[in-house]
Amino acid sequence: xxxxxxxxxxxxxxxxxxxxxxxxxxxxxxxxxxxxxxxxxxxxxxxxxxxxxxxxxxxxxxxxxxxxxxxxxxxxxxxxxxxxxxxxxxxxxxxxxxxxxxxxxxxxxxxxxxxxxxxxxxxxxxxxxxxxxxxxxxxxxxxxxxxxxxxxxxxxxxxxxxxxxxxxxxxxxxxxxxxxxxxxxxxxxxxxxxxxxxxxxxxxxxxxxxxxxxxxxxxxxxxxxxxxx
Amino acid sequence: xxxxxxxxxxxxxxxxxxxxxxxxxxxxxxxxxxxxxxxxxxxxxxxxxxxxxxxxxxxxxxxxxxxxxxxxxxxxxxxxxxxxxxxxxxxxxxxxxxxxxxxxxxxxxxxxxxxxxx
Amino acid sequence: xxxxxxxxxxxxxxxxxxxxxxxxxxxxxxxxxxxxxxxxxxxxxxxxxxxxxxxxxxxxxxxxxxxxxxxxxxxxxxxxxxxxxxxxxxxxxxxxxxxxxxxxxxxxxxx
Numbered sequence: 488x489x490x491x492x493x494x495x496x497x498x499x500x501x502x503x504x505x506x507x508x509x510x511x512x513x514x515x516x517x518x519x520x521x522x523x524x525x526x527x528x529x530x531x532x533x534x535x536x537x538x539x540x541x542x543x544x545x546x547x548x549x550x551x552x553x554x555x556x557x558x559x560x561x562x563x564x565x566x567x568x569x570x571x572x573x574x575x576x577x578x579x580x581x582x583x584x585x586x587x588x589x590x591x592x593x594x595x596x597x598x599x600x601x602x603x604x605x606x607x608x609x610x611x612x613x614x615x616x617x618x619x620x621x622x623x624x625x626x627x628x629x630x631x632x633x634x635x636x637x638x639x640x641x642x643x644x645x646x647x648x649x650x651x652x653x654x655x656x657x658x659x660x661x662x663x664x665x666x667x668x669x670x671x672x673x674x675x676x677x678x679x680x681x682x683x684x685x686x687x688x689x690x691x692x693x694x695x696x697x698x699x700x701x702x703x704x705x706x707x708x709x710x711x712x713x714x715x716x
Numbered sequence: 717x718x719x720x721x722x723x724x725x726x727x728x729x730x731x732x733x734x735x736x737x738x739x740x741x742x743x744x745x746x747x748x749x750x751x752x753x754x755x756x757x758x759x760x761x762x763x764x765x766x767x768x769x770x771x772x773x774x775x776x777x778x779x780x781x782x783x784x785x786x787x788x789x790x791x792x793x794x795x796x797x798x799x800x801x802x803x804x805x806x807x808x809x810x811x812x813x814x815x816x817x818x819x820x821x822x823x824x825x826x827x828x829x830x831x832x833x834x
Numbered sequence: 835x836x837x838x839x840x841x842x843x844x845x846x847x848x849x850x851x852x853x854x855x856x857x858x859x860x861x862x863x864x865x866x867x868x869x870x871x872x873x874x875x876x877x878x879x880x881x882x883x884x885x886x887x888x889x890x891x892x893x894x895x896x897x898x899x900x901x902x903x904x905x906x907x908x909x910x911x912x913x914x915x916x917x918x919x920x921x922x923x924x925x926x927x928x929x930x931x932x933x934x935x936x937x938x939x940x941x942x943x944x945x
Contacts, residue, residue, distance in 0.1 A: 520810060521809060522804075522805070522808070522809055522811050522813075522814050523776075523811075525735075525772070525773075525775070525776040525779050525780070526811045526814070526815075527801045527804045527805055527814065528779050528780070528783060528797075528801060529735050529738055529742075529779045530735075530800075530811075530815050531797055531804050532742060532779065532782065532783055532786065532797070533742060534800060534804075535791075535797065535800055536746070536786075536791070536792075539791060539792060541745075541746065541749060541751065541791060542742075542745045542746075542749070546745060547741045547742065547745065550741035550744055550745055551737045551738065554740060554741065554744075555737075598886075615717050615718030615719075615872050615874070616718075616758065616870065616872055617758050617761065618774075627732065627740070629729065630726070630728065630729055631725050631726060631727055631728075633774055634725060635717065635722055635769060636722040636724060636725045636726065638717050639717050639718060639719065639720040639721070640720075640722050642718045642719055642874065642916070642928055643718075643719045643874075643913075643916070643917055643920070644922050645926065646922045646923065646926075647922065651724055651725055651727075652725075658923060661925055661926055661927065662926040662927075663926070663927045663928075663929065664926070664927070664928045664929070665928075665929045665930075666718065666872065666928060666929065666930040666931075667931070668870050668930045669870050669889065669892065669906055669931035669932075669933070670886070670889045670931065671886060671908070717872075718872045718873070718874040718875075719917070753890075753895040753896070753898075755870075755895035756895065756896050756897070756898060758868060759868035759896035759897065762868060785898075788898060789898060
């Protein structure tokens with residue numbers, strides 16, 4: 488995914504120059520590209536909000552840090568807990584927001600619903616109206632989630648969309664698509680991969696990918712992990 | 717949108733620029749402080765029409781929608797916005813230069829990357 | 835074709851799955867402006883999967899107006915209902931959140 492600006496010289500130190508942000512998105516240098524109309528608007532709006540006392544520069548920076556601290560790893564921890572603790576899983580399926588808070592995740596006022604993948608059913612999340620996503624738990628959504636193509640097609644031909652992601656489900660599996668049209672946000676609770684008996688919660692969490700919690704992938708298998716080292 | 721014909725899902729990722737993260741932060745902060753609602757943001761996005769989706773990037777549409785709601789809410793005036801945008805343009809030709817304008821009320825001078833505050 | 839609107843008193847149940855199977859149709863209205871009932875679901879019939887409780891009416895919130903609380907439901911549709919012959923697999927489903935004022939109850943004996 489990193490595709491530009493990583494080979495420039497910079498005037499300023501940037502603490503995150505060479506890696507992914509905590510939320511899994513690579514950083515990009517933008518200070519040396521020509522100023523756009525919309526960037527001018529962002530600067531102007533932000534300065535006016537600070538001058539009017541609506542917010543402060545520190546508050547904006549803190550909010551960016553908070554968002555960066557949210558990542559699919561949070562969701563992976565929740566999923567791994569559900570895989571190992573049946574009582575927690577029951578609470579997660581009853582109220583995923585409260586279950587996530589119980590684990591210490593600061594997800595704000597998020598109303599979260601967990602939908603469980605089983606041998607019979609596979610769940611897929613989309614927001615056709617905008618780009619609703621459980622961002623307070625998982626961080627910002629991937630770009631493809633926000634595209635017209637995904638938003639248009641996931642509700643009508645989810646199987647074709649999943650095939651593009653490399654996931655071909657048998658006809659015996661029912662697909663349940665969830666369109667986040669209003670106040671709820673959704674996370675898929677994937678099925679625990681076979682061959683993980685006795686695994687610790689921490690190890691299990693390494694199998695849980697962002698896409699497996701959106702429903703466009705399955706968790707990694709223990710074999711894949713072994714191959715990757 | 718939902719159910720429409722469309723081509724393959726583009727899988728390219730994009731790394732968020734600082735200005736985009738700031739737009740995101742402004743949306744969250746302004747809505748949490750009651751200056752507008754997420755519904756107001758969505759409404760402004762929809763009112764831009766289908767064209768906007770093709771012409772502008774995600775956070776370009778977002779800053780436009782944030783601004784629309786703040787103007788409607790009377791947080792600042794169009795004249796103030798226009799004047800400030802003009803002043804910003806005078807500061808330099810890159811985001812880095814323009815975002816470093818001397819702001820008497822701003823503590824923003826040193827944290828151009830939004831991360832090295834304390 | 836008179837159908838009763840879902841009434842607020844009918845089933846304010848939160849966090850629980852409906853025990854009675856309630857069939858509903860999304861009202862096929864097409865006003866301009868901000869509506870959270872997606873166009874592709876309008877006029878389509880599904881069943882209530884669960885009640886979510888009252889939430890501020892987005893049609894008022896979107897314009898900065900004081901918002902009434904409206905009951906919100908998760909409604910489950912079959913792909914066959916939504917897309918007819920074009921459905922990839924008719925039994926696959928789609929769930930969406932729809933506000934009560936966009937739903938009308940469909941009698942169980944109706945087609």
